[in-house]
Amino acid sequence: MHFRPAVEADLDRLLGCVVDESISWAHPERLLSFLESGNYRYDRTWLAVDGEDILARAVFWGFPGGDKPLAMDCLYVHPSAADRVGLAAELLRHAHAAFGERPAYHVFVSNGWRDDPRAAAAIAWRWEAAGRAGLTEELERLRYEWTADEPVPEPSDRLEFRGDDDDEAFVAAFRRVAEGTLDHYTRQALVTMDPEAQARQDVEEYKSMPGERSWWRLAYAKDGSLVGVALPSANNGGPVVGYLGVVPEHRGHGYVDDLLAEITRFHAERGVQRIAADTDRGNVPMARAFERAGYRNFAIRLVLSAKPEIAADDRDPVNT
Ligand SMILES: CC(C)(COP(=O)(O)OP(=O)(O)OC[C@H]1O[C@@H](n2cnc3c(N)ncnc32)[C@H](O)[C@@H]1OP(=O)(O)O)[C@@H](O)C(=O)NCCC(=O)NCCS
Structure with missing residues (x-):
């Protein structure tokens, strides 16, 4: 058994790996198009090989030209492997050592996957393998979509957007x-970063998305006070809600509905047919707002990640 990154000559064998387990995976069409776009790369696709045969494969995703992989998209082990959990964990440890970090595993499943024995089994062994390789934190994200057959919301009569x-x-x-x-990611980031640096990083990340910066809005109440932000945006898959939030002193008045309506209306008026979130x-409170606004929960994104490491400089000198 040998662990190594893929090379171009592996392409046919990479296309021959098949996951038939009711979960998302890097199927041949996705593999080819992402290798082409640069979201996948051979050197970020790790293999366990026995001679010519691929026994396990881990495919990582990143931005084209980005300096590191951002997520693992697919974890495959050939059905003949005797210890698939052990093999997958070993493969991930090799990939993580080469990357110098442990990108989170993002896997998409349908609603009710826990009650679907095939999907539950597919997740169970991957979860165990990922955990052994240090991806011990789990998070379930609800995926929503709005489609143009839903009514377009009216503009807010209590907020002004600028x-x-x-x-x-x-x-x-x-x-x-x-x-x-x-929000888990924001809370996690605030464990290791000061609030201003965290906010700055978020702004930079949203600016790097394919949505336009000029779409971003600040929301003000009639008395001129800031109520929140509404950032319609887009990713590689198309238009997205992006980000929205209400400042603490204005929470609990349903302003989330006004912000989400503004984002939905903005996209709908540009002729968008589908908005994802x-x-x-x-x-x-956010999930309920999506449901009130006609967004449909169509799938679940399960994210398995490593515990954030607190940089030595950021440690509390008294408590560590
Ligand atoms: C999610 C969010 C936009 C909800 O805004 P909102 O306008 O206060 O929402 P609602 O008025 O519908 O609140 C419904 C209930 O949830 C409570 N609530 C809202 N946000 C809360 C929070 N962060 N923590 C605890 N409770 C919260 C409200 O007080 C209200 O309680 P009540 O029914 O007892 O009065 C707001 O919490 C927020 O800005 N969070 C941070 C950013 C965020 O998570 N954005 C979404 C990322 S996808």
């Missing part, structure tokens, strides 16, 4: 909105 070319205005708003958030299962 664009702002100054990124600092959004950094300040993101920082306020992150206070007391129920994700939120954590634990972010109940």
Whole structure:
């Protein structure tokens, strides 16, 4: 058994790996198009090989030209492998050592996957293998979609939406909105980063998405106070809700509905047919808002990730 990154000469064998287990995977069409776009790369596709045969394969995703892989998209083990959990874990350990980090595993399953024995079994062994390789944190994100057969919401009669070319205005708003958030990623980031750096990083990440910066809006109440942010955006798959949030002092008044309506209306008026969005299962006020606004929960994204490591410089000198 030998562990190594793939090379171009492996292509036929890579296309021959088949996952038939009711979960998302890097199927041949996806593999070819992402190798072409640069989202997948041979050197970010790790293999366990026995002579000519691929016994296990881990496919990682990143932005084209990005300096590191951002997520694992597919974990495959050939049915003949005696210990698939052990083999997959070993493969992941090799890939992580080469990358110098452990990208999270993102896997898509349908709703009710826990009650579907095939999907549950497909997740179970991958979960165990990922855990042995250090991906011990689990998060379920609900995937929503709005389609153009739903009514287009009316504009808010209590909020005013304004664009702002100054990124600092959004950094300040993101920082306020992150206070007391129920969003796992933001909470996790705030364990290791100070709130301003976290807000700045979020603004940069949203700017790097394919959506336009000019679409971003700040929302104000009639008294001129800032209520929140509404960022319609897009990713490689098409238009997305992007980000929205309400500052703590304005929570509990249903403003989330006004912000989401603004984003939906904005996309709908550009002729968009489908808007996608994700939120954590634990972010109940957000999930409820999607359901009130005619978004349909069509799938689940399961994310298995490593515990965040606190950089030595950021450690609390008193408590560590
Ligand atoms: C999610 C969010 C936009 C909801 O905004 P909102 O306008 O306050 O939502 P609602 O008015 O519908 O709130 C419904 C209930 O949830 C409560 N609630 C809202 N946000 C809450 C939070 N972060 N923590 C605890 N409870 C919260 C409200 O107080 C209200 O409670 P009540 O029914 O007892 O009055 C807001 O919490 C937020 O900005 N969070 C941070 C950013 C975020 O998570 N964005 C979504 C990323 S996908």
